[in-house]
Amino acid sequence: MNKVKHILAIFIVLAVLAAVAYFLPQTEFGAKILPTSHANTDVTADSLTVRDTIPFIDQFKGQLEVIQASYSKRKKRDIWTLGKGRTIIYYLLQAQRFLKANGGHVLYMEELHDDPSTQAALLDAISPTGDSLHITLQVSENVFRDNASYLSIAFQVTRMTPEFIVALNQLDFPYDLMVTPFGMGDGFFPDLKRVKNKEIVLWLLMESQSLDSRHNKLRPIRIHHTEQQIENIINEAKSILPDAKGIATRFADQAVEHRQLLQATFEPIKEQGLWFVDLSMNQKSKVDETCEDFGIKCKILSPYNPSNSALDDYVTRTLRAASKSGMAAMILPLNTESIAKVKTMKEKAARQGTTIVNLSTFMKY
Secondary structure, X not given: OHHHHHHHHHHHHHHHHHHHHHHHHHOHHHHHHOOHHHHHHHHHHHHHHHHHOOOHHHHHHHHHOEEEEEEEOOOOEEEEEEEEOOOHHHHHHHHHHHHHHOOOEEEEEEEEOOOOOOOEEEEEEEOOOOOEEEEEEEEEEEEEOOOOEEEEEEEEEOOOOHHHHHHHHOOOOOEEEEEOOOOOOXXXXXXXXXXXXXXXXXXXXXXXXXXXXXXXXXXOEOOOOOHHHHHHHHHHHHHHOOOXXXXXXXXXXXXXXXXXXXXXXXXXXXXXXXXXXXXXXXXXXXXXXXXXXXXXXXXXXXXXXXXXXXXXXXXXHHHHHHHXXXXXXXXXXXXXXXXXXXXXXXXXXXXXXXXXXXXHHHOOO
């Protein structure tokens, strides 16, 4: 009898499970659960379809952030007006990169000089589908694009005081501190850590007529150094300031003319994942051409020089350059005067469509 009851109980449990399995998909609860994967698949497919069906010409306009488009029947050309804050050369290069990346190619580009007050250019190209594009690009005289231009502000650090720390921490924008890691004294690095919103750049001395025995403690990179000695200097500098993002020259007027010295310098820079900024102001610099061989980011920038410019003039000129060319960098000595001069820079920059970024972001453009 007990055995019969046990078998009967098993049949009852199996019947209940079968009923649940049958009715659950038909209930409201089941209906909400089961179709979910199908709904997600449909949404994803729809999203891809929408993206794929956007006409190439609209993608092209979006890439250049065209603020107005029209057609000239007389010239038989599309007229695209672009936001102020980038040069026409920048836009042409951007267009060329976009066309190449998407299977099109440029037939002809020419900057126009008919009106000195207006930046414009002709662009003839072939779209990925083989259509001919005849476009006149022109930069608006008064409409800025979003984040139209970029400005970086860096301070060259020779000492750190409590006053500097307080003043730097009051700045409401990102900035860079160029620091020579050797011979700075025991108290320097703890003070450096108290500074907020900073990005560190290794400010390394390099071969120059201005160097003498007083600079030996700062470990300058010299022409007579071997590749291993140069590598050791750079690696030790990075180990002292491991958060450093790049290297900037200090002095270096002779170093930047010496291709072999630059090659020996760029090899460990590449291995460390750093970028390089030439501040020497030497017109004979070989930095750009040598940099190309190593595939690292390099730029030549103009630091403030009190012997040929007032601080006010330099700051104003650099801010204007950001608006005109799309990007610029201020390289200032770290002192109370220069910090005070840029204290309201974020507001001034915003009024002309300029965003303040650190040098690592600046180096990407």
